[in-house]
Every structure is written in structure tokens, then in C-alpha cells.
Amino acid sequence: MPRVDTVRVGLRVEGTVQGVGFRPFVHATASRLALSGLVANDPAGVLIEVEGPADAVARFRELLESQAPPLAVIERITTRPLPPAGEADPRFVIAASHRAAGAADHTQRTPIAPDIATCADCLRELRDPADRRHRYPFINCTNCGPRYTITRDLPYDRARTTMAGFPMCADCSAEYEDPTDRRFHAQPLCCPACGPTLRLVDASGTPVPGEPVAAAAGLLRAGRILAVKGLGGYHLAVDAGCESAAAALRARKHRADKPFAVFVPDLETAERLCELDDEARELLTGPQCPIVLAARRPPPHEAPTIAASVAPGCRELGLLLPYTPLHHLLAAELAGPAVLTSGNLADEPLAFRDDDAFARLGTLADAFLTHDRPIHRRADDSVIRVHSGRTVPVRRARGCAPAPLTLPVPAARPVLACGAELKSTFCLARGRHAVLSPHLGDLENYETLAAYTDGIADFARLYALDPALIAHDLHPEYLSTKYAHDRADATDARLVGVQHHHAHLAACLTEHQARGPVIGVAFDGLGWGIDGTLWGGEFLLADLCGFRRAGHLVPVPLPGGAAAVREPWRMAAVHLDATGSDGLAVRRRHGARWDHVRALAAAGVNSPLTSSAGRLFDAVAAVLSLRDTVRYEGQAAIELERCADPAVRDGYPVRIDCPAGGEDACRVHGADLVRAAADDVRAGTPPGTVAARFHNGVARLIADVCGRLRETTGLTTVALSGGVFQNGFLLDRTVPALERAGFRVLTHRQVPCNDGGISLGQAAVAAARDDAGDLE
Template sequence: MSRRAVAVRIEGIVQGVGFRPFVYGLATRLGLAGLVGNDERGVFIEVEGGSAPVEEFLAALTGDPPPLAVIERITTGPAPVTGRRTFAIAPSAAGGDRHALVSPDVATCDACLRDLTDPADRRCGYAFTNCTGCGPRFTIVRDVPYDRANTTMAGFRMCADCAGEYHDPGDRRFHAQPVCCPACGPSLRFHGPGGSGAAGDPLEPAVRLLREGGVLAVKGLGGYHLAALAADEPAVAALRSRKHREDKPFAVMAGDVAAARRLCVVDPAEERLLTGPARPVVLLRRLPDASVAPSVAPSVAPGNRWLGVLLPYTPLHHLLLRSLGQPIVLTSGNVSDEPIAYRDEDALERLGGIADAFLTHDRPIHIRTDDSVVRVFRGRDLPIRRSRGYVPHPLPLARAARRPVLACGAELKHTFCLVKDDRAFVSHHIGDLENYETLRSFTEGVDHFRRLFDITPEVVAHDLHPDYLSTKWALDQDADLVGVQHHHAHIASCLADNGVAGPVAGVAFDGLGYGSDGTLWGGEFLVADLAGFERAGHLAPVPMPGGATAIRQPWRMAAAYLDLAYDGDVPEDLDVVRRNAGQWAAVVALARRGVNAPLTSSMGRLFDAVAAVAGVRDAITYEGQAAVEFEQLADPAVDDAYPCGLVSAGTRFAVPGVELVRAVADDLRACVPRDVVAARFHNAVARVVADGCTLVRKACGLSTVALSGGVFQNLLLLGRAVTLLEERGFTVLTHHRVPPNDGGVSLGQAAVAAAAMAANSPIRGVRRELSQARHTWFGGMSETGT
């Protein structure tokens, strides 16, 4: 029988996921000879044997790869027949341009969970059990190729038993780089009352401390968490007070899906997220308190109908939850506004005033990575924070970048993005880029990604806001700069998320972003593609009295809107006026004079204003709080809406938000229930979205809509808007791989920069049509409803 030899190159996430053992087993089963190895590009294979077995081998590579593998590209070519008789795993090769991808961290697999609970297994109760199908990846890797020497496991020399598994092709730990056991691997330590890192099981004093109402710092995969019993109100309240986190909800870790269902409603899509390899925090609708057993302390998520729930994703979490037998709060190990602590000495210093004790270990974390947060919209993922479990998996770009790009992101919910060819590497969640610590986390992350993926940026994309730390940093770089308008980046992010280039009718609703005219935008209708945009319409601008103070005190936005809505004669019987009577006149005067009162078209600020008028909240303790609580107030059974006609505003159309505020205030004065008022407002905004997009379609013929910006995290608004748009025949693009909030802006900036390198843009022709249509949109009338 004639022999045939083939060289194979496989790119994607194929290192650290058991791909070489898979190839070895497949080749030996088919009686083929050759070798498989890792290098800077991925996996290389040389295989030879009979023609039929070789063909079967090539088909099986893509037909049944390891579950965690993500194959992006396979290339094959002829190779010389050498007469080999065996198949081997070759030593990893290094050198040349790096293209190999690194797997995200992966939740503990079922096989390792069986080891964890089997008294006959030497890893029974061992908190660092892993195999080729699970365990730490991104958070421990220092360099590629992904081999033990290039991870933080390099300092743990394998014992004879682990080495035997590592070198045994028939073992599931064959070439599992973090393989270890109690004899040779990392170990737990407890620091605090009732024990130390010396003798005994460190879990015992940790569990005892939690049961007694203490706060425990726990070292996880990507950093430290702070834990307390979820049902223990004094403990959770103490954690909230020490962490300086007044109202923002805490996440809860439940032992399994059954435990999660005792707290919340869990549909099949949410169960898929909860139990999947990424194990994000999933936002679930809470059960009524009377039906919850055990209860969740009021301080876990004050006044919130939703609860962020996650399941254990490391052996340590499984051991801790099984010992406790009840859910725990598990929140980021930081003080509010700081990045998560991940280095041991830093954690002891920063968290020492919050935690009563520490449950830690001696495996270093190379890169801090906070938990991901996801909710489900119409059966698909809607990320709120993309981090552990998803990063650093790259996203494909519709247009490849001719030169390497670094996109610096926005300020809040910061991420950055590096682009090489058609791959966009969106970073883990950094945090709010407002202080030195988060800026350092950003620069350290950029350096790590540059080294890991061998990317030296030649183009740096940044936000237009001159005061963002990311913008200031970008301007100091030795690279070609591309300034990207904030809301264009939002729409471009949605386009890139969906793998399309546009043009589309883009609706970008958020808190605020620096507009190309120097004002603060945030309620925008754009005609956009990846390379450019035109502003077609927007929320009518209003003053923001006190500037940034108006963000923290939504009643100020209510004062500005009400003053305009009632032509300066605001009814004094409105509760928001009474509650803030001492400062009302001064704030209105600021707004009228335009002193420290920049104009804004922000939809987020309109939500703030209406929430304050409705008595939801006059001041906030975390971003978007008033709008979040206003959404939860709304009665979903109400389907009528306040009228809000779009009006001509020069060369664009405008949305008169004052009409909506006036309608809300009039209803409240007429004693209409607040849940009805909230629903009517949401329905009105959804109709505004549909009406604005209908105008754009009449002008430009665009029937695809992209929805982006943090306001579209509001599921009630998003659902109503998508329904109305689809009823009118639009194709609607929403986010499902990166967040609609500012966490997705870096991807949009990167996509814009990549597209800007292309010669032509469809948006240019659309701009001409838009310009010609502006004067005919309203048919000579000043107002329209479509």
C-alpha cells in the first residue's frame, strides 16, 4: 500500500485545551505515524500512512475536536514520506511571529469534580485539581507557546505520579500544563482567627468564620473575592459598609442549578450560561421573598428584582460551597472604584480592613481578571461585563487591519483592544479609568497583550474626550492617532459584534460621550458604517446643571427638564420640587445661565430626570442606579405610551424630551400609579427609537438598525424597541459578544481604525442621500409622528 504524508497547520484556540493529546490519540488509533507540536502560531502536525487513514484523520480534525478547542483556520500541504513508524508529541517550537491563541480560564469539568469527591482518588478534596479540559489558562500564562514553563505553574515541579499522567497518552491529563496534586502543587493557606497556614485543613476555619458571620477574602483564578453568607444580614451589611459600596448589588454564588432555582427563575438559556465553561455571573429574576429558601439578606441587592448568580468554577469554590451548604455573597476583592486585588501582599494591605480572614494559596496570578456578567435577551447572551471565561478569545473583524491597532477604550467600564489582521483582542474588564491604580492596570494589561500576541501597534485609536485618562495616554504614544467619536464607536462595536460593516441606522443611547461639536451627546440617531457616520437626529439638548454633579444627583436633571417643560413655572406640588426645595432655585438658575451647565443630548440623563420626578431616586451611589430602579418600577403589562413627536432641528430631527418629562409630571399630579407612569415612559422611548429609524429609512433606504450604548442594557426598553422595529420591517442588530455599554467601545474604536485604512466607504454615498433628504423629511411641517 502506498504511503502518503501531509503537513497540517491549525490556528485558533488549540493550545491548553487537549488538542495535542487528541491528535495523538486519533493518529495512533488510525495507525498513522508522524508528530504533533505547539509553536507560536498554534499546532503543527506531520502525519503519514495509507491514503484512506490520512483522509479519515484530516476529516476528524474538524469533525470531533476537543470541546474547548476553537479552530479558526486549517491549512494542509504535501510533505515528504519519511518512513516513520510511530507518532509522537514533539517539543514546543518558538520563534517567528506569534499567532497562537490562549484559552480563557475554564470551569472545573465533571471528571475533575468526580476526582474531587472520590475518597479513593489522591486528589480528593484538592483545591487545584484540573486537566486538559478545565482549569486556569489566561490568568496563569506569561508567554506562548502555552507550556508549563511559560505559566505561573513553572515553580511547581511535578511529582512522579503527576509526571506519569502528563506523559501518558491514555490519560486525560496528558500534556495538561497546570497538572498537579497535593504532593507537588499549590496549597491552601488560612490567615486569620482560628488558624493559620500551618497544620490542618485551611477550609475548616474559613467555613467556621463564614458561619459565624465573618467576611472572608478568597483568592480565586483572577484575583481576590470577598465572601459572606448570603442569608446573613449583619455579615452582608458589614461587608457593604467596609467596602464602601452603598447600594450596588452583590453577586451570589450558589452551589448548583437547583440552589440557584431556590433563589431565582432560571430558563434554559440562563441555565446554559450558569453551567457553561465560562461560568459568568448571570442576572436572574428573583423569586418572591416568601418563596425563597434560604432567604437572601436584604443588603445583598437592595430593592432589586434581579439577582446576579454564579455557580462554582474552581475546585476551591466547590469545596467551600459544599462545606457551607448554602449560598454566599462573592464580590470583587476591592474597595469601590479600585481594580480587583490579585497580588498577595497588595491584597493583604488593601483588603485587611474589610476581611476578617484570608483563604489564599501560593499559585501566582499573572493577570487580574474579574468575573464576567451576562444577562439573556431573547435566548441570546447580552454581556454586561466581558472578562473571565471569555477573554482573551479574539473576535473577527469584517475588515482586516492593514496595520496593527491599539484601541484605548473609554473611561467607564474600561477595556482596551489590540488588532492584528482580522483578529480583535478585547481585554478583560479594567474598571473605571479614573485613578492611578486603574490606569496602571490598563498599561500593564496592554503590555501583557502586546507580548502574548506579538502585536506592536502602529495606530492608536482613542476617544475624543480630552479629559479621559485613556485619551491623554494615547496622545503620548509614538504612533499614528485616530480619534473616534464615542457614539460612532458604540455603533461600530455593534456592527463588529455582528460581523457586518454597514451602513446602518444606528441608535446610540448612553450616559454621555464627547460629541464632534464639543457638546455632550448621548441620545443619538446616526447613519453609520465602520469608517464614518452622519448625525441624523438626537435628543433635544438640555443643560446639565452642576456638570458631573448632575450625574450623581439626578434631581438636578429633573429641575432642568421641568423648568423647560413648564416654561419656568414648575408646579410646586411636585414631590421632587418639595424634596429639593432648599437648592431648587439655585440649580435652575445655573441651568438658565448656562454656568457650569453644559448642554447634553443624553438619553441616560433623561432617564435620570424622569426617575427623579417619579420619586425613584434623587441621588445615586453607582452609575445608572436611578435608571435601573426606574426600569424595575415599570409595569410590563402596560402597553400605552406618552406621545412624543419628532421635530425638525435645522438639518436634523430632534426628540423633545421635555414633552416626556411634562407628561410624566402631569400624570403623577393626577395620581396615576408610578408603575404605570414608568411603563408609559419606556414605551414612549421605544416608539421614539422606531420613529427615528423610520425617518432615516425614508431618507436613506436603510432597513438595518444597530442598537448600542448602556441604556440598551434596559431589557424592557430593548425588548419593546426591537419588537416595534421588527414590526416595521427592520433587521435589528443587538450585542451578544461584547457589552452595549462602554465595555464594548474599544472594539468599536478598533473596527473604525481598521476600516479607516480602507480606501472607500459606503457611508459617503449615504451622506449625500441624507443631505438631500433633510429638507423633505417633515414635508414642510414642524412636527411628525411616523
């Protein structure tokens, strides 16, 4: 018979609690308190039954949250009383996972943990000649290693990962079953006797003699291009100090100017190359281990040589530290920086399956450092910019995705949000969870579209989600919009169109768990407006359900449509034409084409109107002779930011017309900024001063318009979103100006302010509109 004070309680734990050492933690905690019972995974999270004295059970419940593993994210714990089982089995055990348990009463599936960088304990073993895993490229434990990229299905158990094909040896099995071992129930557990193996082959698949890592490092030192299989796909690598190798990689990859990431062996080398603050150091060495964009150290300084073709003309470098055992081994052999960039041709998705990698990268790489552990899902490297202590996500992928985000308004019905065209992501939402896919790329070719549609199908299956609402951008020609319509036509799902800039701001609100209303400033390249023009310099009074356009840059023609995006000098022509100003050197460079573009714009031929802030930056970059044509998105604006002198504090004035009463939208004459820049260039003003005055003028016009809108609305919170706000110089001037004016300012810290965050915003809007009854 059970003791009088004995109780038994069932607990369900929801959140990111699989693949993070949660069951071993529960086992250790219960055992330490001399409690009996069990813990098991199921598709919705973790199930626990615990029995013992009432005070010990209460203490156990407290410790679940206060001492949970650092990578666990507990969202909710629910409890229910159970009849005591008595002394029949006094142990606490880890039970077999229940695939169907909870399915009837829990539609929310547990999130998959992102892949986690190699922990310090595993690194010590990797470097210890006496350890049985010395120099083993796949060492891992409960606290680190692959998760998302190897998971085939839920619940997260070895049999449902790509490690299923590697039966554990006796030594690994003993560790796996030992509650005192840090590899207790570590699903990717393996060793040289039973786990994956590494090999180095040439582009034809012929083995290269020698120990694979050492031989691979030798090839890099010899100026060769190496394909390296990582956690979520293949990288292409060269010696970062070898100009001929970097230039060859750039030519083979068809990547003209966009900088490569620089792979460094340790934080010390990173510090020698770039100026790092505490936040950058923490990101570089933390469990996510993203690429961190940081300012180069100015000369003179002693640092490893970085070839000019690695990051041409850049004041920043994208630094990446080793995050897998293989990376650590390769870095130790190289003892210096290397390029480590996505394994693909420009604009194609990342190669992650071996056969596809050899087919697509065989003409790019001279050799392949690969292995036989399958990657189930691709995940490119995350990219985060750290500027003046401010974190700006640029690409959310490996290490960050698919960790769920929390919606301010729960999705009562399942939502699929299809995202935009550039920097494509999709988002699935149900209840409080919004699962944002890793970065996929631009939906401009068949390969990326196939990756996008396959990814949606995979996530929908994995999370058992059949969308009732499909949110999409309003642009009719986006492939994501067409996918949404095709998907809705084939199902009973309801389409929910979400304006592009509203989605930007909704993503920012979601990060801050805010519903609005706010004054939203959405500055980007282009997005389809509700009036049929192309928006991009917007002041919206917005909440999650809707918005009103309260201000915008005065629209100008986009001469030649997409050609004007590729050729920023065209935007200089139309902006200067609007103010009657001369085009100076930029006009002379283009001769008769200048007048042709002006005539094209004046006639409205293939020249849709746009209020784009991004195109305004393009125009000033062309006026300064920084960039007449671009080879990747945002290149002109990036080079304009690089040019800006931070010591300059004055800015160009801008006319702002705000009609009395606040019913009509404020009109901001952005062309004034272009004319002022042209006047300064004519007067011989240094380019750094011109670029800084332009940025300062943009920051001031934002603060001015927000101040005017506060007078008519009473709103005191401003949300900043859109790709223009990746600009660190602009943020450094805008945020303080708004805060000095008494505003609370919301910026992105978890998802990109660029189009990579659009799908999250779409999901939040769809959920909020559904909750408000707008979709009945």
C-alpha cells in the same frame, strides 16, 4: 523506501488551539488512523506533520475540524506537501514546542484560552474518597482549569505558566505522558503530592487552626468576612443570610448600594432563588460560569434567606455557581448561599497578587483562604444578564476574555484601541483577530490607571504586537485618550480618533460581522460629540468607516456638569423647565436649590449641552421620587426599570421634528416624556404605570425615528448600542417594535453594550478606515 501511496503533509492550525486539549486530540486521531508524524505548539498556533496512506491522511484532515475538542476554535487550517520520511519512525508524537517557529511568516499569535470551569470528570474525582485527588482544591485536566490567568508566555506550555515552580511527581508525570489519559499534556496538572497547597490565615498572616476549607466555612457561618483567592484574583465573602456581615462588608468596601453577587452551591439553590430559563441555566453551569443576573422569585416561595444588604431593593440577583475545585469544596461546607464579590475597595482594581491583597484587603477581611499558585493576570468575574430569554453581556472578563473576536475588515496594520473612561477595556487587533482585554474598571484613580497601562504592555509583549495605529475616544480629558496621545508621541504610531457613539455601534456591527451601513441607535450617559457638546441620545447612519448624525434628542443643559450625573433631580429641573411644567414633590424636596439649578442652566454656567438618553431616565426617576442622588453609575435608570409594570402597554407621545429631504437631523423632544410623567404623577397615577409608559414611549420614539430614516435612506437594519440598552424592559419593547416594522435588529451578545465594548469598536473603525485608505 516509503509505500507508493504514502504521503506526508504539513498542516498549520490557527485559532484557539492551545490550552484546550488540541495536541492530545491530534495525537489520538493520528494514532487511531495509524499515521506517523508529530504535533507541536508554536506562538502562532499548532504545527502538524502527518504521514501515511493518502486516504487516511485525507480522513485525518476532515476529523481535525469535525471532531475538534469542544473548547477549541479553529480559524484556519493551511496545508503543504512534504517529502515522506519513510519507516524510520512510524510513531506519531507530541514534539517540544517551537518558540520561534513560524515567526517569520506568521505575525498572528495564537490566542490564549480563557480559564475554564471545573469539568464533571474532575468533580467526580474531587468527591471520591478513593481517588488520590479527593478534596484537592487544584484538581484539573485537559478539559478544565486555569489558562489565561496562569500563562506567562506563548506557546502555552507548563514552563511558561505559573505552574513551572511545581515539578510533577511520578504519578502526575505518568498521566501527563499517557495518550489514553485525559490529563495527557494538561499543563496545570498536579496533585496533593506535587502541586499548590491551601492555607487559612488571619489578617496578620497567622495560620488559623483546622482544615482550611472547613475552618473558612466556620468563619463565614460566624459572621466573619473572608478573602478567598480564586482564579483571577481575590473575592470577599460573607454568609448571604447574615445581615450584620453583609452590612459590615458593604461599609468596609465603601460600596453603598450596588448589589453583591450571590454564590450558590448548585443549580437547585439558584432555581429556588430566581426564575431561570434554559439560557440562564446553561450559562450558570457552562464552561464560562459567569455571574448571571436573573429575576428573583416572587413570594411566597421557599428559598434560602438573603439578607437585605446583599442586594437592597433589587428585583434581580446576580447568581454565581462554583467554577473552581476550591469553590466547590467551600460551597459543600457552607450548604447555602454566600456573598462573593470582587476583592477590592470600591473603584479600585481587583487584588490578585498575594502581597498586594494582604496590604489592600487586610482592613476589609478577617481572614484569608489563600494558596501558593501565583496568578499572573487578574480577571474579574464576567456578568451576563438574562431577561426574557435575551442575553445581555454586562461585563466581559473571566471565562470569556481574552477569547478573540473577528473583525469584519482585517487590520492590515497592528492596532491598539484605548477604550473609554468608564468600564475600561483596551483592545489589540491584527489581521482578523481582535483581542479585548478583561474588564478593568473605571479610569478614575491611580491604581486602575496603573493596571490599565501594565495590561497594555503585557498584552503587547504576549502577542508580539507593536501598534502602528492607536485608536482613542474624542473626549480630551479621558485618561485613555491622554494615554493614546502620550504613546503616539513616543512612537511612530498614527492616532485615530473615533467618536464615542460611532465606536459603540461599530462594536455591535463587529459582533455580527457586518460592515454597514445601518441605522444606529446609540443611547447612553455621555460621550463627546463632534460638535463639542455631550451626546448620548443618537441616531446615526453608520458603517465601520464613518457616520452621519441623522437624529438626536434635543440637547438640554447639564447643570453643574458632573454634579448632574450624581444628582438626577437636576435633570428633572432642566427638562421640566424646558416644558414649563411644575416639579411637584421633587421641586419641594430641593427648595431654593431647584431655582438655583434652573438659573444656572439658563445662564449656561457650568452647564454644557447634552442630548443624553441616560440623563432622561435620571430625570424621570427623580420625578417619580425613586432616586434624587446616585451612588453608582446608572442607579437611577436601574431603579426606574425595576419600577416599570410589564402589564402596561401604552406609552407617552413625543414630538419628533424631521426636516424634509433628510439632510438635517431629526430632533426628538425628550422633555415631553418628562412632562408627561410629571402630569401622571400629579394625577395620582401609580409609579409602575408611569415608569412603564416612559419606557414604552422611548421604544416607540426609536421605532418612529428609524421608520422615518428608512424612508429617506432605504436602510432596513438597525443596530442598538450604548449602556441604556442594558435595560431589559426597554429591549423587550424596542426590539419587537422594530421587528414588527420590518427591520432587522442587531444587539450585543458577546461584548457589553456599555463602555466595556468601546475599545472593540475603536479597533474595528481603525482597521476599516485603514483598509479604505482614509489614514494615508
